[in-house]
Amino acid sequence: MSAYKQNFRLIGxxxxxxxxxxxxxxxxxTLAYNFMRLSHxxxxxxxxxxxxxLDLKTQQQALEKAVGQLAEMGAQxxxxxxxxxxxxxxxxxxxxxxxxxxxxRLAVERLQTTQEVKTAILQLxxxxxxxxxxxxxxxxxxxxxxxxxxxxxxxVNAPDFEGVWLQLGAxxxxxxxxxxxxxxxxxxxxxQDNIGQDAGWKAGxxxxxxxxxxxxxxxxxxxxASMVAFAGKIGADLSEAGLKRGLRLLIEQSRWALIQRExxxxxxxxxxxxxxxxxxxxxxxxxxxxxxxxxxxxxxxxELSVPDITPTVxxxxxxxxxxxxxx
Numbered sequence: 001m002s003a004y005k006q007n008f009r010l011i012g013x014x015x016x017x018x019x020x021x022x023x024x025x026x027x028x029x030t031l032a033y034n035f036m037r038l039s040h041x042x043x044x045x046x047x048x049x050x051x052x053x054l055d056l057k058t059q060q061q062a063l064e065k066a067v068g069q070l071a072e073m074g075a076q077x078x079x080x081x082x083x084x085x086x087x088x089x090x091x092x093x094x095x096x097x098x099x100x101x102x103x104x105r106l107a108v109e110r111l112q113t114t115q116e117v118k119t120a121i122l123q124l125x126x127x128x129x130x131x132x133x134x135x136x137x138x139x140x141x142x143x144x145x146x147x148x149x150x151x152x153x154x155x156v157n158a159p160d161f162e163g164v165w166l167q168l169g170a171x172x173x174x175x176x177x178x179x180x181x182x183x184x185x186x187x188x189x190x191x192q193d194n195i196g197q198d199a200g201w202k203a204g205x206x207x208x209x210x211x212x213x214x215x216x217x218x219x220x221x222x223x224x225a226s227m228v229a230f231a232g233k234i235g236a237d238l239s240e241a242g243l244k245r246g247l248r249l250l251i252e253q254s255r256w257a258l259i260q261r262e263x264x265x266x267x268x269x270x271x272x273x274x275x276x277x278x279x280x281x282x283x284x285x286x287x288x289x290x291x292x293x294x295x296x297x298x299x300x301x302x303e304l305s306v307p308d309i310t311p312t313v314x315x316x317x318x319x320x321x322x323x324x325x326x327x
Contacts, residue, residue, distance in 0.1 A: 093134045097320050100130035104146075104312040115261055115304045117158035124150050124312060131316075142315040152307040159300050165255060167297060171290055172251040178281040178290070180240035243280045250276060254297075263303040270298040 107123035110116045128146045131139050254269035274294045281287045 093136070096130045096134050097316065097323075100127040101313065101316045101320065103127035103130070104309075104316055108310055108313055111153075111306055111309060114161075114259070115158070115306055116161070117153050117156050117304070117306060120309065121150055121153050124153070124309065127312070127316075139319060142319050145315045146312050149307060149309045149312055153309070156304060156306055158304055159302070161258065161302070164297060164300055164302075165258060167293065168251050168255050168258070171293055172248045174286065174290060175244050175247050175251070177286045178244060178247070178277065179284065179287075180243050180281055243276075247273060247276050247280075258302055261302050261304075263301070266302050267298050270294050274298075 103123045104127045107120040107127070110123065111120045124146055128143055128150070131143050131146070250269050250273040254266050254273065257263075257266035257269055274291050277287050277291050277294075
C-alpha cells in the first residue's frame, strides 16, 4: 500500500514536472515568437525609418532643386524684362528723335517758303521738347543749337502776315460800298495810262496773271472778261460792277504776292489798287478809308531776313547716325 502511494506520488510529481516543463516550453516559445516578431518589427521599422529618411532627403533635394530652378527662372525673367525695357525705351527714344527731326525739317521748310517765324519757333520748340524727353546727356550740344536758333528767331520783327491777309480780304469785301464816277462808268475803253505809266511791276503782272487768276473766283463770263481786261487785255466792261471786280482782282493779286513773299508785286498791286480807287470811284468816306488802309498795308515789309536754321536738322541727323553706330 505504501509502495502504491509512493508510485502514485512519483507519477504525480513527474506529471507536475512535465506540466511545468510544457508550460515553460509554451512560455519560452511564446516569448521567442514575440521576440522574433519584435525583432522583425524593429527591423521593419528601422527599414521604414531609413527609407523615410531617404525619401525625405530626396524630396528635400528635389525641393532645393526646384527652388534653385525658380530662382534661376526669376533671374531669367528679370533679365528678359530688363531687355524688353531697354528695347522699349530705345524704340521710344527713336520715335522721339524721329519726331524732333521731322519738326525741325518742317520749321526749315516753313521758314524758307513762307517765312512764318512764329510757326517755325513753335516747331523748333516742340522738337527741343522731344529731345528733352530722350534724356540723353549727349544731346546737350544738339539742344543748344536748337535753343540758339529759337532765340535768333524770336528777335526777328516779323509782321502779322495772317492779319495782313485778313485785312486785305476785308477791304475786298468792303469794295462793294464804293461808288464809281458816272463819267467812267459810261466809257467803253480804258487807257493803260490811267493806272500809271511808271508802274514797273506791269511786266511781272502780265507774267503772273495765269497763276493769279486761279485765286480769283469767276462768277460769270462777264466777270471773267472784266478781270482779263485789267490784266493787260483791255476789254470793254467799264461798268461800276466791272470796275469793282477789277479792284478786287488787284487785291487778290496782292494777297497772292503776300503768300509768295513777293515784295515788289505786293507793293505794286496795292499801289495800283490805290490809283484804281482814286481814278474810278467817288472820293467819299469809304473810298478815302480804303485808300488809307491800302497805303498803310503797302508799307508792311513782307520780305524778311531770317536766320538759317538748317544746322538744327544737321545736328539731329548726325546724332541719330552716331547713335545707330554705337549699337
